[in-house]
Amino acid sequence: MRIWLSRPHMSGREEAHVAQAFASNFVAPLGPQLDAFENKVSQYLGGGLHCVGLSSGSAALHLALRIAGVGPGDEVWVSSMTFAGGIFPVNYLGAKPRFFDLDKDSWTVDVNILAEQLEIAASESRLPKAIVPTDLYGQSVDLDPLEALAAQYGISLIVDSAESLGASYKEGRMAGTGGDAAILSFNGNKIITTSGGGMLVTRHKAWADEARFLATQARDPAPHYEHSTFGYNYRLSNICAAIGLGQMEVVDDRVSRRRAIFDRYRDALIRPGISFMPEPDGLRSTHWLTAFAIDPNQVGVSREDIRLMLLEHEIESRPLWKPMHMQPLYAGTAYHGSGVDERLFSQGLCLPSGSDMSDDQQDEVIGRILQLLDSAN
Numbered sequence: 053m054r055i056w057l058s059r060p061h062m063s064g065r066e067e068a069h070v071a072q073a074f075a076s077n078f079v080a081p082l083g084p085q086l087d088a089f090e091n092k093v094s095q096y097l098g099g100g101l102h103c104v105g106l107s108s109g110s111a112a113l114h115l116a117l118r119i120a121g122v123g124p125g126d127e128v129w130v131s132s133m134t135f136a137g138g139i140f141p142v143n144y145l146g147a148k149p150r151f152f153d154l155d156k157d158s159w160t161v162d163v164n165i166l167a168e169q170l171e172i173a174a175s176e177s178r179l180p181k182a183i184v185p186t187d188l189y190g191q192s193v194d195l196d197p198l199e200a201l202a203a204q205y206g207i208s209l210i211v212d213s214a215e216s217l218g219a220s221y222k223e224g225r226m227a228g229t230g231g232d233a234a235i236l237s238f239n240g241n242k243i244i245t246t247s248g249g250g251m252l253v254t255r256h257k258a259w260a261d262e263a264r265f266l267a268t269q270a271r272d273p274a275p276h277y278e279h280s281t282f283g284y285n286y287r288l289s290n291i292c293a294a295i296g297l298g299q300m301e302v303v304d305d306r307v308s309r310r311r312a313i314f315d316r317y318r319d320a321l322i323r324p325g326i327s328f329m330p331e332p333d334g335l336r337s338t339h340w341l342t343a344f345a346i347d348p349n350q351v352g353v354s355r356e357d358i359r360l361m362l363l364e365h366e367i368e369s370r371p372l373w374k375p376m377h378m379q380p381l382y383a384g385t386a387y388h389g390s391g392v393d394e395r396l397f398s399q400g401l402c403l404p405s406g407s408d409m410s411d412d413q414q415d416e417v418i419g420r421i422l423q424l425l426d427s428a429n
């Protein structure tokens with residue numbers, strides 16, 4: 053049987069919640085399951101936050117950027133090493149991304165480079181409208197200095213927490229609570245899934261109200277359909293939210309399992325020339341995907357040797373995200389950094405990490421990699 057990178061993992065409770073939604077005929081993009089799901093996530097993140105269930109994480113980012121006032125010609129500063137869904141919404145609004153490198157000690161955005169560039173941009177009156185750092189592979193960005201910078205320069209901070217539901221940042225502050233807003237993804241491969249879905253999480257009630265308004269076609273109060281701006285059809289279906297309710301019952305188990313998978317890979321494979329994604333003190337990643345880098349000169353095999361060997365054995369693995377500044381779409385776009393992300397892309401691999409993967413399956417992955425590593429020595 054093929055071993056996948058990260059598959060949907062049901063708890064067995066989802067169908068009961070879906071049945072309840074059917075029984076009350078809330079087969080609609082609104083309903084009690086959606087309200088309950090939003091409340092559940094808000095409580096899980098520590099309470100006091102406004103959560104808006106949406107059709108995807110990308111939709112959540114699109115709305116957050118629009119609410120932050122991003123428009124044609126504006127700049128949005130983003131982590132370069134991320135998934136396209138965490139960047140494309142900048143283009144939807146006619147704005148331009150500017151890309152930033154990772155810190156080699158955390159593999160999340162390098163806050164020092166951001167700070168330097170903000171100082172220069174401020175002196176030249178060309179500050180960005182928003183900053184969107186990514187909680188890469190489930191690890192929170194360094195929120196304290198990012199929030200301080202956003203406040204200092206009066207810029208919106210929108211944290212891409214698509215991969216980090218259940219991670220924490222210092223003294224138990226949950227990932228997904230950062231900045232003006234954070235976005236979550238419930239895509240099929242994420243920590244929890246609603247089949248497809250996302251959420252905008254914000255401490256500003258006005259942002260949540262605006263997101264709900266824009267996500268339901270921007271209908272002004274009137275008995276007929278009245279519009280003073282354009283909106284989107286972006287709400288999460290009540291049926292999908294019901295799946296989410298079943299998933300929220302096991303979110304902590306899912307995170308523990310992914311962390312255990314990471315630890316097992318690291319303990320088995322660590323050696324000179326192989327480095328696993330570091331976890332800075334005080335941070336707790338979800339380890340959504342186990343990410344590691346192989347120096348081919350030291351190890352004797354490359355990332356591609358491992359990936360292709362696994363593929364021959366029906367085991368899915370994937371290179372780390374190709375940095376956006378290296379993508380043909382963004383050729384010529386500004387990038388700041390020393391290429392930490394470029395090196396990680398050329399040497400990095402994500403291993404199968406789904407919470408439903410068995411120990412036997414993981415042993416097979418580990419065994420095959422060890423065999424290849426040993427054959428190179």
Ligand SMILES: Cc1ncc(COP(=O)(O)O)c(C=O)c1O
Pocket residue numbers: 107108109110111134135136137138186212214215236237238239249250
């Ligand atoms: C970092 C990151 N940002 C954004 C997204 C977009 O989320 P969605 O697929 O729900 O649109 C994803 C995942 O898919 C992601 O991994």
